[in-house]
Amino acid sequence: MPQITAQGKTIECESGANLRQVLLKNGIDLYNGGSTVINCHGLGTCGTCSVEIEGEVSPMEWREKTRLSLPPHNPEKSRRLACQVRVLGDIRVTKHSGFWGQDDAIQWE
Template sequence: MPKVVAQGKVIECQPGVNLRKILLQNGIDLYNSGAKVINCRGIGSCGTCAVQIAGEVSQVNWRDQARRSLPPHSPTKDLRLACQTQVLGDIRVTKYDGFWGQGSQILWTPEG
């Protein structure tokens, strides 16, 4: 079973599980500030669940690519939308600052 390492937690999950769902189910602080209240609830339109991922996940789909091509995101930054990403193998997740998680300062790492 794949392991997701995020914010100091190691979470075992089924292959193909949605990253946003597994993070939220395990108490991971996926959303920054007001995005905790104002987000698209996983349909891929807001971009507030952007995270950096190391490991085996699904290919980028059109929703993820389209949203991250619009400001304040940048298609050149190494981020993914958790709501549009399926966990395929062991991964490590990092979250950045900014309302959309697009900032340059790390808020949390896989270790905590």
Template sequence: MPTISVQGKTIPCEKGANLRQVLLKHGIELYNGNAKLINCLGLGSCGTCAVEIEGEVTDLTWKEKARLSFPPHSPTKKRRLACQIGVIGDIKVKKYNGFWGQGDTIVWKSEE
């Protein structure tokens, strides 16, 4: 069973579980500011659930690749959309600032 390390917590999940759903179920604040009120609810179109992942997850979906290619996101940053990620193995998660999580300052990380 894979585990998700986030905000000093270790959360077990089923292999293939959707990262966004697992984080929200365990009370992890995935969205910055008003993005928690204004987001696409996991459809992969808004980009507000962007996080940085270390570990084994599913490959980029076409929706994710398209959204992360447009501003304010950049394909050169190592961000992924939590709503499009299936957890395959143990992972560590970081969240950055900015409405879309596109910033350069870490808001929270796995070891907090």
């Protein structure tokens, strides 16, 4: 079973599990500020669940590529949308500051 390290916790999940669902189920603060309330609930349209990921996850598909190519995101930054990511192996997740997690300062790792 893959392990996710995020916000000082290590969580196990099934291979192929949705990262957003696993993080929220385990009490990880995935959203910054008001985006806790104002988000797309996993549809991949708002971009507020953006995180940096090290490790083996599913490849990026069109919906995620499209959202991350629009402001305030920057496609050159190594961010992913947790709601669109499937966990395939052990990963380490870092959340950055900003409403959409778009800034460079680290919120948590």
